[in-house]
Amino acid sequence: MNEQQLHDKLRATGLGGIGELESSARDPFVVVEASVLLEVMAFLRDDSETAMEMLHNVTAVQRETGFDVVYHLCSYSRHHSLTLKVIVAQPEGEAGDWEPAVPSVASVYPSANWHEREQWDLLGVRFNDHPDFRRIILPEEWIGHPLRKDYVYPSTFGEIPLELDAIPLYERDENDPPKPSEPRPAGTPLTQPPSEYSTRPDAGGRAPAPEKKGES
Amino acid sequence: MEALEMYTVDDRSDVYTEELKLNLGPQHPSTHGVLRVELSMDGEIITASRCDIGYLHRCAEKIGENVTYLQYTPYTDRMDYLASMNNNLAWSLTVEKLLGVEAPERAQWLRMICAELNRIASHLIAFGTYGIDIGANTPFFYAFRERESIMALLERPSGARMLYNYIQPGGLRRDVDENWVTDVLAFCDDFEKRWAEYNTLLSNNRIFIGRTANIGVIPQDVVYACGATGPVMRGSGIKWDLRRDVPYLKPYEEVDFDVPVGEGTHGTLGDCWDRYWVRMREMMESIRIIRQGCAALPGGEVMEKVMKKMYKTPLTPEAGEAYMRCENPRGELGFYVVAEGGTSPIRCRARAPSFCNLSLLDSLLPGTMIADAVAIIGSLDIVLGEVDR
Amino acid sequence: MGSVREYFSNIANGLGSTAKGMAITLRHFTSEPIITVQYPKESLPIPPTYRGMHILEQEKCIDCHLCAKACPVDCIEIESVKHGRVLEWKKFSIDYKKCIFCEFCIPPCPVDCIHMTTEFALATDNADGMVEDMLTWTGLRPEDQAKLEGKASPKKPAAPAPAGGGEGDARSRVAAMLAKRKKEEG
Numbered sequence: 001m002n003e004q005q006l007h008d009k010l011r012a013t014g015l016g017g018i019g020e021l022e023s024s025a026r027d028p029f030v031v032v033e034a035s036v037l038l039e040v041m042a043f044l045r046d047d048s049e050t051a052m053e054m055l056h057n058v059t060a061v062q063r064e065t066g067f068d069v070v071y072h073l074c075s076y077s078r079h080h081s082l083t084l085k086v087i088v089a090q091p092e093g094e095a096g097d098w099e100p101a102v103p104s105v106a107s108v109y110p111s112a113n114w115h116e117r118e119q120w121d122l123l124g125v126r127f128n129d130h131p132d133f134r135r136i137i138l139p140e141e142w143i144g145h146p147l148r149k150d151y152v153y154p155s156t157f158g159e160i161p162l163e164l165d166a167i168p169l170y171e172r173d174e175n176d177p178p179k180p181s182e183p184r185p186a187g188t189p190l191t192q193p194p195s196e197y198s199t200r201p202d203a204g205g206r207a208p209a210p211e212k213k214g215e216s
Numbered sequence: 217m218e219a220l221e222m223y224t225v226d227d228r229s230d231v232y233t234e235e236l237k238l239n240l241g242p243q244h245p246s247t248h249g250v251l252r253v254e255l256s257m258d259g260e261i262i263t264a265s266r267c268d269i270g271y272l273h274r275c276a277e278k279i280g281e282n283v284t285y286l287q288y289t290p291y292t293d294r295m296d297y298l299a300s301m302n303n304n305l306a307w308s309l310t311v312e313k314l315l316g317v318e319a320p321e322r323a324q325w326l327r328m329i330c331a332e333l334n335r336i337a338s339h340l341i342a343f344g345t346y347g348i349d350i351g352a353n354t355p356f357f358y359a360f361r362e363r364e365s366i367m368a369l370l371e372r373p374s375g376a377r378m379l380y381n382y383i384q385p386g387g388l389r390r391d392v393d394e395n396w397v398t399d400v401l402a403f404c405d406d407f408e409k410r411w412a413e414y415n416t417l418l419s420n421n422r423i424f425i426g427r428t429a430n431i432g433v434i435p436q437d438v439v440y441a442c443g444a445t446g447p448v449m450r451g452s453g454i455k456w457d458l459r460r461d462v463p464y465l466k467p468y469e470e471v472d473f474d475v476p477v478g479e480g481t482h483g484t485l486g487d488c489w490d491r492y493w494v495r496m497r498e499m500m501e502s503i504r505i506i507r508q509g510c511a512a513l514p515g516g517e518v519m520e521k522v523m524k525k526m527y528k529t530p531l532t533p534e535a536g537e538a539y540m541r542c543e544n545p546r547g548e549l550g551f552y553v554v555a556e557g558g559t560s561p562i563r564c565r566a567r568a569p570s571f572c573n574l575s576l577l578d579s580l581l582p583g584t585m586i587a588d589a590v591a592i593i594g595s596l597d598i599v600l601g602e603v604d605r
Numbered sequence: 606m607g608s609v610r611e612y613f614s615n616i617a618n619g620l621g622s623t624a625k626g627m628a629i630t631l632r633h634f635t636s637e638p639i640i641t642v643q644y645p646k647e648s649l650p651i652p653p654t655y656r657g658m659h660i661l662e663q664e665k666c667i668d669c670h671l672c673a674k675a676c677p678v679d680c681i682e683i684e685s686v687k688h689g690r691v692l693e694w695k696k697f698s699i700d701y702k703k704c705i706f707c708e709f710c711i712p713p714c715p716v717d718c719i720h721m722t723t724e725f726a727l728a729t730d731n732a733d734g735m736v737e738d739m740l741t742w743t744g745l746r747p748e749d750q751a752k753l754e755g756k757a758s759p760k761k762p763a764a765p766a767p768a769g770g771g772e773g774d775a776r777s778r779v780a781a782m783l784a785k786r787k788k789e790e791g
Contacts, residue, residue, distance in 0.1 A: 026313060026538045053440040056541070057567040059552050070552065072539055072567075076440070076456050083539065111443030114575040122277070137270035137604060147278055287677035290707040354630055361640060368649070375656040375721070381707050389708070390654070417626045422618040527712040528671060 001049065001080050003028040009050060015039055029070070029083035034102045037086055041108040044073060044082070051075045052082070055105065058115035060125040062149055066090040067100045067125055088125075097124075097144075104130040122147040235263065238586075242271050246349050246590040249600030253577070255589070262589060265581040267574060272604040280564030284530040285311045286385060288564065293379040295566060296602040298341050299545045301334035301370065304383035306542035309464055310551040311385040313540055314533040321466070323387035323518040328467045329400065329509045330370060330382065332502040336407070337366040338545035339495045339502075342597040346492060347418050349594035350427045355418045362410055365403050372396060385531065386523025397510050404503050411500060419496060428492060429483035432580055432592035436486070442579070443572040446547025447498065448596060451478040451491030458543040471508040473501045488595035495597070530559035546570050546597055566605055570598040651723040656706045658724040659699055661739040665718035668692050672710035672719055678703045681710060691749045694740055701727055701735040 001009070007021040007030055017033030018040065032040050044052040057072040066089040074081035088100035104127035106113045116127040117136040124145035127133065135142060141158065144151055156162055236257040241247040250271035256264040276295060280288050292307040293300040305327055312318060319327065344359030367377045373392045374382035382389050418424050434444070439452045449456060457475040459468045476497035478490030537554040547569025554563040573596050580592055642649055651657075673681040680703035684696035710719055729735060745753070 026536055054443055056443065056548070057539070057550050057552060057565070059563070059565045061554050061563040063562070072550070072552070076454065079461055109443075110441045111572060111575065114571065118571075137273045139270075146275060147281075283677050287675075287707075287709065290677060290705055290709075354626065358633075364640075372652045372654065375652070375654040375708060376706065379705075413629050417629055420622060421626060422615070422622040426615075426619075524712075527675060527709065 001078060003080075003082060006044075006050060006080065006082050009047070010040065010043070013039075013043055015043075027083050029085050031085045031087055034086050034088070037084075037103055038105060038108060040084065041071075041073075041105050045108060049078070051078050053077065055109035055111050055115075056081070058105075058112055058119060060119040060123045062123060062147070067123075069100075069102050069119070069125060071105070099124050099126050101126040101128055103128050104133075106131055121145070124148060233258070240589065242268075247593060247600075248345065248598055249603075251574075251593075251598070251600055251603070253581075253589070253593075255581070255586070257586065260585050260587075262581045262584055262586060265578050265589075267577055269574070269600070269603050272600050274605065276566065276605040277564055281560060281562060284559045285314075285533070285561070286526050286531060289384055290379065290381045292566075293381055294601060295568065295605055296338075296544060296546065296549070296570070296599050297378060298599055299334050299338040300378060300380045301330045301383060302338075302542065302544045303549065304380065305331050305465075306540060306544070306549045306551055308383050308385045309542065310538055310540040310553050311531065311533070313538040314536065314553060314555055315385070315531065317386060317520060317523065319387045320517045320520060321514050322391075322516040324465050325467050325509050325513050326388055326392060326518065327383055328465050328471075329506050329513075330373075330380075332505045332509070333366050333370060333400070334380075335545045336499050336502050337363045337370075339499050340366075342495055342545075343414065343418070343492075346594045346597075347424075349590050350424055352418055352421070352424060355414060358410065358414065358417065362407060365406075369396070369400060369403060384519075386526065387517070387519030389519075391518045397513060400506060401510055404507055407503060408500075411496075414496070419493065425482050425489060427588075427591055428488040428595070430487050431588045432488045432584070432595055433484045434486045434576065434580065438576065438579065439486075442576045444547070444576055445569050445572065446544065447491055447494045448547065448573050448576070450476065451494045451595075452486035453478050453480075453490075458541055458548060462541070464540070464542055467509060467512075470512070471505050473505050476501065488591050491595045491597075532557065532559055541567075544569055546599065546602070547573055566602075568602040568605060570596075570600075570602040571605075574598050574603055651725075653723070655723045655725070656708050656721045658701075658722050658727065658737070659710070659739060660720050660722050661697060661741075662718040662720070663694070663697070663739075663741045665716045666692075666697070667716055667718075669715060671713040671715065675709045675713045677707060677709060678705055680704045688753055691745070691752055693745050693749075694743050696743075697739045699737050699739060701737055702732060 003021060003023065007018075010018050010030065015036045017036040019031035019033075022029050022031070041055075044050045052073040052075045054074055054076060055071060056074050057070075059070045059072075061068040061070060066087065069086040069088065071084040071086075072081065073084065086102050088102060090098060090100075102125065104112065104116055106116060106127075107129070113131065114136060116130055117132070117134060119125050120127060120133065121135040121137050122145055134140065138146070139157075143154065146153075154162060238255040238257050240253040240255055242250040242252040247253065252268040252271070254266040254268060255262050274294070276291055279291055283291070289304055289307055292303040296303050308319075340359040340363045344356035347353070347355040347359075370380055370382070371377050373388070373390060373396065374380040434448065434452050436452050436454055438444075439449050439454060455475050455477050458464065460473070460475055463469045474497075476494050478485055478487075478494055480487070480490060481493065482489050533555045535555055535557045537552070539550060539552045541548050541550045548567070549569055550567035552563070552565040552567065553561045556562050577593065577596065581589055584592065668683065668685045668687065670683055673679070673683055680700040682696060682698050682700070686693040686695065706721070708721060711721060727735070
């Protein structure tokens with residue numbers, strides 16, 4: 001089945017809130033209302049002709065007007081795929097930390113579990129009725145959602161400074177402060193492999209490896 | 217399962233028992249990286265498990281929104297660092313889909329050969345480290361010897377040993393040298409002999425079979441439900457391979473190869489041994505593909521002339537979005553890119569195969585023994601760089 | 606009795622397949638070539654396409670900043686003053702703490718003046734020293750000074766002496782390598 005037939009099939013179910021097929025896009029997609037998302041998913045999975053066994057990917061996209069939540073479905077027995085989109089418009093007067101909410105599809109496709117947790121963690125999209133709604137990658141106590149366009153990188157996490165170079169590479173001895181490194185003449189490489197060890201073909205003067213004492 | 221019942225603790229009120237919380241990882245060799253699994257133990261039996269990931273999170277998706285399309289290629293190397301070629305390929309194909317261009321024919325064939333070589337290298341690591349997980353140390357060294365030859369082969373055109381950054385939008389960075397194809401074919405001949413040795417060493421080893429057969433059985437409906445792909449899916453007997461079913465490169469339509477699936481040779485279909493054996497046979501299929509690719513390699517350019525200017529002026533695809541799936545050694549890697557006309561995308565999502573395969577773990581572990589947990593994690597063959605991105 | 610027989614046949618099987626594996630190990634021990642290399646006394650051949658440390662041919666460079674723009678990690682810093690066509694150099698540095706050796710700085714160069722070498726030994730215990738200065742000279746060369754002052758230079762200026770000097774110097778090795786490659790190509 002191609003996308004057009006799948007869309008016709010979806011329309012034939014009589015569910016409201018199924019938008020037109022955007023067939024001009026590179027991956028044709030259907031915009032679905034959040035209220036019928038679960039029914040649409042369950043239909044696509046259970047119908048013997050559509051047979052979408054797998055939810056391949058769940059992505060949230062932040063746009064200027066709100067959020068798109070994109071679901072990539074594919075059928076392994078029928079060799080076709082379809083993209084569903086739920087568009088959540090940002091209500092007027094909402095601040096930047098507004099959290100859009102869509103129903104979780106983990107009850108239909110358990111593979112959505114981790115994907116939805118990741119989208120919540122990184123983009124701050126709420127998935128209602130999710131079985132295990134926690135952050136997945138960042139620590140539970142993290143504030144904010146890093147993939148938001150207006151995210152500001154924090155300078156500390158609890159008491160841990162996060163600024164670059166805030167933590168020294170290794171603890172230095174206070175009684176023996178490091179000497180300032182001598183200015184290197186321009187063009188000298190940082191580390192010079194011992195020339196007697198160099199057997200590189202382009203190394204020019206090649207010296208034999210030093211003989212070990214006690215061996216003959 | 218019958219064997220397990222023998223071990224379960226009887227409800228005896230005179231013996232004091234307590235549930236033990238055990239942290240497997242994050243610094244544990246069997247977790248193949250920095251993965252922490254929080255296990256609840258009843259004696260040696262696992263009653264519940266909870267994966268904790270994110271130790272290797274590097275904000276790869278955020279970086280993608282801040283660099284140009286070309287500049288993101290080296291970052292895809294660092295996701296699944298054992299299969300950089302395949303990651304480069306997936307990203308390049310996504311950008312090409314967004315731009316509506318196609319790589320020249322020679323580039324397509326070379327891409328296929330390089331990707332298959334990298335698939336063998338990646339499966340060799342899976343094979344070697346799986347041996348170590350189970351307790352066989354020798355195969356690891358043999359696997360690394362062959363991987364070393366592959367790295368030396370891929371180093372010649374790309375200039376790096378692991379993070380190749382060779383396949384780029386529009387084609388390849390540069391053409392291979394004149395002896396390269398001959399050397400690849402010589403490697404193929406050599407590898408077939410080595411592969412037979414691996415089987416004597418590990419695949420047919422009685423102890424290895426005892427440790428992996430009937431362990432970690434994944435039924436087909438769980439595979440679909442949890443979104444597992446790649447050898448994990450094929451190990452459960454599902455004959456699906458994007459290279460065969462949705463060929464994303466033209467040469468894949470022309471070469472002849474099989475899709476190995478698990479058959480339950482030593483036990484239940486979908487156990488650890490089946491997944492392991494799928495990987496082993498995939499290496500031989502890759503050799504077949506490489507041989508045919510080398511024989512049919514056409515001449516010509518390896519980079520589109522119009523694309524060469526992307527090094528000086530960044531690519532600016534039209535507004536739109538593209539989702540591209542590729543068959544990586546660990547499963548299906550998908551890139552979802554949303555462009556709004558600028559030089560960098562506004563969303564750059566990677567659907568990592570290891571991430572989805574790992575989500576199976578929490579449902580697989582309860583009821584097994586702690587030693588089998590190591591065998592199960594190893595058989596999923598995860599790369600934490602890709603799980604956390 | 607069946608289980609006892611199974612027990613012992615398992616042991617026999619296990620020993621048997623271990624012996625088969627040991628036979629392979631033994632064969633490799635005696636009749637296969639040694640493939641390990643005693644680094645750093647020996648090293649594997651490095652292909653000329655290798656992406657290692659950079660080298661700048663400063664006399665060619667026209668200060669166009671295309672390499673810095675192409676860099677995904679912004680590790681190249683260039684500072685110079687333009688006096689007409691003469692350049693007064695202040696800085697051309699690559700921060701090897703950031704560099705990911707992706708080679709994107711090489712193809713945009715219109716005059717082909719920046720190259721990657723086979724130099725890979727960058728390990729150091731001092732992170733401050735990892736910002737590498739690529740310049741052979743800073744400021745104005747005498748002949749440039751002369752050009753600026755509108756005089757013809759009194760005699761042909763000597764080529765600037767390579768700063769590091771010596772055969773072990775990466776820069777001179779790279780220069781020799783580039784010359785050799787050009788010779789082979791042309």
